[in-house]
Amino acid sequence: MSYRVSVDPEVCISSGRCVADAPDLFRFDADEIAEPVPGAPQPADERALDLARACPSGALLVHDADTGEEVDVFG
Numbered sequence: 001m002s003y004r005v006s007v008d009p010e011v012c013i014s015s016g017r018c019v020a021d022a023p024d025l026f027r028f029d030a031d032e033i034a035e036p037v038p039g040a041p042q043p044a045d046e047r048a049l050d051l052a053r054a055c056p057s058g059a060l061l062v063h064d065a066d067t068g069e070e071v072d073v074f075g
């Protein structure tokens with residue numbers, strides 16, 4: 001399985017958690033909303049799940065790269 005992580009900018013509350021935990025993957029945009037670092041590789045699946053679970057607002061979304069379906073990170 002291969003996961004893809006994205007940020008829902010409407011849900012991000014700028015906590016900075018993902019930026020602090022994974023500066024290789026996420027940064028703040030000009031409005032201090034998290035966004036993927038351009039060109040960054042996708043994290044390993046377990047790291048993707050850990051990052052999504054740690055986001056306090058649920059703004060980090062994980063999708064199955066093959067099916068496109070959203071993964072329930074707490075499931």
Ligand code: SF4
Binds near residue numbers: 018
């Ligand atoms: S952890 Fe979630 S709420 Fe915090 S900056 Fe990242 S996406 Fe936004």
